[in-house]
Amino acid sequence: xxxxxxxxxxxxxxxxxxxxxxxxxxxxxxxxxxxxxxxxxxxxxxxxxxxxxxxxxxxxxxxxxxxxxxxxxxxxxxxxxxxxxxxxxxxxxxxxxxxxxxxxxxxxxxxxxxxxxxxxxxxxxxxxxxxxxxxxxxxxxxxxxxxxxxxxxxxxxxxxxxxxxxxxxxxxxxxxxxxxxxxxxxxxxxxxxxxxxxxxxxxxxxxxxxxxxxxxxxxxxxxxxxxxxxxxxxxxxxxxxxxxxxxxxxxxxxxxxxxxxxxxxxxxxxxxxxxxxxxxxxxxxxxxxxxxxxxxxxxxxxxxxxxxxxxxxxxxxxxxxxxxxxxxxxxxxxxxxxxxxxxxxxxxxxxxxxxxxxxxxxxxxxxxxxxxxxx
Amino acid sequence: xxxxxxxxxxxxxxxxxxxxxxxxxxxxxxxxxxxxxxxxxxxxxxxxxxxxxxxxxxxxxxxxxxxxxxxxxxxxxxxxxxxxxxxxxxxxxxxxxxxxxxxxxxxxxxxxxxxxxxxxxxxxxxxxxxxxxxxxxxxxxxxxxxxxxxxxxxxxxxxxxxxxxxxxxxxxxxxxxxxxxxxxxxxxxxxxxxxxxxxxxxxxxxxxxxxxxxxxxxxxxxxxxxxxxxxxxxxxxxxxxxxxxxxxxxxxxxxxxxxxxxxxxxxxxxxxxxxxxxxxxxxxxxxxxxxxxxxxxxxxxxxxxxxxxxxxxxxxxxxxxxxxxxxxxxxxxxxxxxxxxxxxxxxxxxxxxxxxxxxxxxxxxxxxxxxxxxx
Ligand SMILES: [Zn+2]
Ligand SMILES: [Zn+2]
Numbered sequence: 069x070x071x072x073x074x075x076x077x078x079x080x081x082x083x084x085x086x087x088x089x090x091x092x093x094x095x096x097x098x099x100x101x102x103x104x105x106x107x108x109x110x111x112x113x114x115x116x117x118x119x120x121x122x123x124x125x126x127x128x129x130x131x132x133x134x135x136x137x138x139x140x141x142x143x144x145x146x147x148x149x150x151x152x153x154x155x156x157x158x159x160x161x162x163x164x165x166x167x168x169x170x171x172x173x174x175x176x177x178x179x180x181x182x183x184x185x186x187x188x189x190x191x192x193x194x195x196x197x198x199x200x201x202x203x204x205x206x207x208x209x210x211x212x213x214x215x216x217x218x219x220x221x222x223x224x225x226x227x228x229x230x231x232x233x234x235x236x237x238x239x240x241x242x243x244x245x246x247x248x249x250x251x252x253x254x255x256x257x258x259x260x261x262x263x264x265x266x267x268x269x270x271x272x273x274x275x276x277x278x279x280x281x282x283x284x285x286x287x288x289x290x291x292x293x294x295x296x297x298x299x300x301x302x303x304x305x306x307x308x309x310x311x312x313x314x315x316x317x318x319x320x321x322x323x324x325x326x327x328x329x330x331x332x333x334x335x336x337x338x339x340x341x342x343x344x345x346x347x348x349x350x351x352x353x354x355x356x357x358x359x360x361x362x363x364x365x366x367x368x369x370x371x372x373x374x375x376x377x378x379x380x381x382x383x384x385x386x387x388x389x390x391x392x393x394x395x396x397x398x399x400x401x402x403x404x405x406x407x408x409x410x411x412x413x414x415x416x417x418x419x420x421x422x423x424x425x426x427x428x429x430x431x432x433x434x435x436x437x438x439x440x441x442x443x
Numbered sequence: 444x445x446x447x448x449x450x451x452x453x454x455x456x457x458x459x460x461x462x463x464x465x466x467x468x469x470x471x472x473x474x475x476x477x478x479x480x481x482x483x484x485x486x487x488x489x490x491x492x493x494x495x496x497x498x499x500x501x502x503x504x505x506x507x508x509x510x511x512x513x514x515x516x517x518x519x520x521x522x523x524x525x526x527x528x529x530x531x532x533x534x535x536x537x538x539x540x541x542x543x544x545x546x547x548x549x550x551x552x553x554x555x556x557x558x559x560x561x562x563x564x565x566x567x568x569x570x571x572x573x574x575x576x577x578x579x580x581x582x583x584x585x586x587x588x589x590x591x592x593x594x595x596x597x598x599x600x601x602x603x604x605x606x607x608x609x610x611x612x613x614x615x616x617x618x619x620x621x622x623x624x625x626x627x628x629x630x631x632x633x634x635x636x637x638x639x640x641x642x643x644x645x646x647x648x649x650x651x652x653x654x655x656x657x658x659x660x661x662x663x664x665x666x667x668x669x670x671x672x673x674x675x676x677x678x679x680x681x682x683x684x685x686x687x688x689x690x691x692x693x694x695x696x697x698x699x700x701x702x703x704x705x706x707x708x709x710x711x712x713x714x715x716x717x718x719x720x721x722x723x724x725x726x727x728x729x730x731x732x733x734x735x736x737x738x739x740x741x742x743x744x745x746x747x748x749x750x751x752x753x754x755x756x757x758x759x760x761x762x763x764x765x766x767x768x769x770x771x772x773x774x775x776x777x778x779x780x781x782x783x784x785x786x787x788x789x790x791x792x793x794x795x796x797x798x799x800x801x802x803x804x805x806x807x808x809x810x811x812x813x814x815x816x817x818x
Contacts, residue, residue: 108765112772116753137740137765145743145761153757346772365512368520378491382528386520390483390512397487397721400772 073209073254073281075313081427083305083332086419089313091157091209092252093149096124098313098334099422101325101415102159103408104342107132108142108152111342112397112404115154121377121405122412125157125210127337130202131166134192135185139205147207159337160208161317162199162241162258165217165286176216178233196240200255204248211249212284213241215258220290227262228270234260235274242278256282256315263296265303272307283308284315285333294324301331322351322414322438326431329418341411345404348392352410355439357385359403364389377409448584448629448656450688456802458680458707461794464688466532466584467627468524471499473688473709474793476700476786477534479717482507483517483527486717487772487779490529496752496780497787500532500585502712505577506541509567510560514580522582534712535583536692537574537616537633540592551591553608571615575630579623586624587659588616590633595665602637603645609635610649617653631657631690638671640678647682658683659690660708669699676706697726697789697813701806704793716786720779723767727785730814732760734778739764752784 071092078086089096103110103118106129110118118126128148133139145151148158164181167174171183173191180195196214203211215234218227238257245255257275261267275283285304288297301316308314315335316328325336341351348360350371357364357371367385375381379402391399421430446467453461464471478485478493481504485493493501503523508514520526523533539556542549546558548566555570571589578586590609593602613632620630632650636642650658660679663672676691683689690710691703700711716726723735725746732739732746742760750756754777766774796805 107769107771108762109769109771109773112776114773114776132769136769137761141741141761144741145759151759151762151765153762366516366519384520384526386512386516387483387526387528390526394482394484394507394511396482396484397772397775398484398489401487401489401776 070252072251075282075311077311079423079425081422081425082330084329084418084422084427085332085334086422087313087334089157091254093155093157093209094124096157096335097419099325099329099415099418100124100335101411102127102335102337103411104129104337104339105152105154105158106339107136108148110404110408112346112400113342113408115152117379117405118154118408119156121409122416123156123408125159126154128152128158128160128206128208129166130160130163130199130206131170133206134163134194134202135187135190139202143205143207147205149207157209158207159210160203160206160212162212162214163194163202164199164214165318167194168217178236180214196237197244200241200244201248204253209253210282211245211253211255213238213255213257215260215286217287217290218260218262220262220287220292222262224264224267227260227264228267231260231267231271234258235271235278238275238278238280242280254281256280256284258284258286258317259304259308260287262287263292263300268300268304269307272304276309280312282313282315284317286317288316289318289320289324294327297324298327298331301328301333305332321440322411323435323440325411325414326418326434329422330427330431341407342404345407346400348399348403350388350403350410351407353434353437355441359385359388360392361389371406372410375409375413377406379403379405380409445627447626450657450686452686454798454800456797456800457705459704459793459797459802460707460709461797462688462709464532466629468530468532468584469499471532471710472794474700474704474790475499475710476790477502477710477712478783478786479504479712479714480527480529480533481714482511483523485779485783487721487775488717488783490527492754492780493529493783494531496784497791498531498783500534501529503527503533503535503581503583504541505535505538505574505581506545508581509538509569509577510562510565514577518580518582522580524582532584533582534585535578535581535587537587537589538569538577539574539589540693542569543592553611555589571612572619575616575619576623579628584628585657586620586628586630588613588630588632590635590661592662592665593635593637595637595662595667597637599639599642602635602639603642606635606642606646609633610646610653613650613653613655617655629656631655631659633659633661633692634679634683635662637662638667638675640675643675643679644682647679651684655687657688657690659692661692663691664693664695664699669702672699673702673706676703676708680707696815697786698810698815700786700789701793701809704797705802705806716782717779720782721775723774723778725763725778725785726782728809728812730816734760734763734774735767736764746781747785750784750788752781754778754780755784
């Protein structure tokens with residue numbers, strides 16, 4: 069547990085870049101996609117298979133885990149890695165975003181946010197300090213400051229007020245982190261400011277004054293649309309230090325990932341590959357396919373014969389169609405696995421293209437081929 | 444596909460016996476437990492993991508597969524082995540039992556049984572000839588004659604009438620099988636006769652007159668209770684030829700398997716390990732455990748540290764408890780897998796005890812340890 073957290077830049081191609089994050093639990097090749105393991109499991113996929121797709125790191129959700137089985141219980145089990153059997157690095161969010169979207173009776177104050185559990189109605193208080201305490205109990209390698217996640221759209225005035233609160237919470241998060249976390253762990257600050265360029269600037273500068281080993285871009289993928297998101301990235305990433313990893317939270321679709329890598333993002337997470345997989349949607353180079361559709365009932369081809377992933381290579385679309393029609397567990401299991409594998413192959417292809425100085429060409433070809441509305 | 448079906452007896456110990464069934468797709472070590480793959484998938488478990496538990500053969504359900512995706516479609520996909528990716532032997536039932544328990548508007552005649560699908564209400568007719576045709580389209584290595592599965596309890600008169608119909612259907616099944624199946628495939632006759640010893644005798648004799656390479660004992664595990672079931676086996680298995688495999692259909696709990704092996708049964712199938720697994724129940728040497736129970740919430744021990752099966756060895760009971768409480772797919776996935784593994788280890792232990800001439804001792808120790816009402 070003594071390898072300190074560090075980031076080293078690799079190749080750059082335009083603004084796109086490769087890199088490596090070193091942690092005590094292994095190296096994360098960037099740009100990286102992190103499968104989401106909300107409640108200590110990447111839904112419907114064995115950790116063995118998650119790892120075999122090439123995932124270097126997974127994400128855990130502080131909100132879910134603090135309520136069930138509770139952070140203290142996970143700590144008694146030896147931490148989230150041991151509890152879940154995932155031995156690689158784990159990133160946790162602060163819990164703030166899910167408090168805002170899932171819990172009841174929320175009340176936000178300077179101190180933090182009080183809320184009731186969506187599971188059993190129990191009352192909780194999440195402060196910057198408590199969030200760090202929970203993330204340390206979970207044993208997260210990369211942790212997030214507590215921030216306020218404002219809705220979209222939001223007025224310029226309300227956004228600025230929220231941003232300033234998040235900056236104050238960033239300071240408190242860092243102080244708490246320095247008190248209880250180890251050198252092998254890292255805490256990221258989160259840039260807010262909605263779609264207002266001067267507010268993104270204000271947030272990025274204030275966070276760098278505090279100083280973090282990594283920076284997240286928050287408050288996106290909340291309904292603003294792809295072009296607005298890219299617009300925010302265009303003004304935000306140039307404000308961040310080149311030698312620290314940049315994490316775009318909760319994003320996204322394959323075309324989002326390509327466009328964000330193009331704008332120098334290094335890390336991503338999204339529930340989409342597993343959520344889509346549970347609902348019969350496969351992500352492929354050509355775009356999404358709805359395997360429940362009748363067109364696949366007699367289709368004898370696999371999702372990707374060129375893949376090393378059994379879920380992509382060894383099962384016909386007709387069989388997958390049958391599994392979803394019959395309501396069999398194996399349908400979500402195989403399709404979640406396939407989607408995770410596709411996402412990792414997309415990331416690997418982007419890293420390779422950057423390293424070989426042909427990312428523009430890769431992105432252009434990908435966009436020409438990948439049709440979001442096909443399936 | 445040219446290895447002919449055959450059975451060779453190995454060791455015997457009392458009435459218990461080991462053996463080997465040779466098929467063109469591999470050898471089945473007996474006594475054997477066959478995981479149930481109702482609709483072309485062993486529910487919630489990857490075929491790779493089913494195989495790793497030591498299962499030599501799985502079962503497919505004719506009724507489910509004929510309705511969805513249909514036998515003709517499975518045949519176009521190259522048969523059930525290729526469709527499902529299970530490369531070992533497959534046994535199919537005749538469809539009769541499920542028609543009786545699942546379908547609507549059943550009408551039984553000498554010709555066969557007409558019914559409506561429980562899925563879409565479509566009308567179908569299952570005759571001895573059509574059942575064999577379907578099982579051949581699926582490509583089953585071991586097939587079952589169509590029989591009538593009478594309810595329990597049943598009057599002696601009604602049982603005899605049903606038995607005689609099943610004998611006539613056995614003849615027609617064999618004739619159809621000889622016409623279209625290959626030498627690498629086998630058709631079993633099914634002994635009926637409810638709890639009436641003279642009827643079991645009548646059925647066993649009539650079937651042997653027709654002649655089959657294997658015999659099933661049907662009409663049990665339908666509510667008669669364990670002692671009555673064992674009583675029927677006590678009078679039935681001595682009536683069957685020693686050099687043919689004996690298959691007790693739809694059985695059962697671990698104590699059923701031990702008692703039936705003691706009574707010279709060679710083959711079993713049951714949905715119990717996967718069904719229990721989906722509902723949070725783990726089968727262990729000590730008996731069943733309900734992992735949803737609060738007693739396991741802080742339990743840091745795995746289900747079986749001595750097992751090679753990751754599901755049994757690598758996850759704590761506390762983690763499994765968490766998965767079921769959180770409604771995560773991984774709970775049913777891991778517990779179904781563990782249960783299949785436990786069943787295979789039980790079969791392997793029985794085969795070993797028989798080979799070493801200590802089956803009585805094994806059975807006694809197992810019964811002393813295994814508490815059905817514990818968990
Ligand atoms: Zn997302
Ligand atoms: Zn059963």
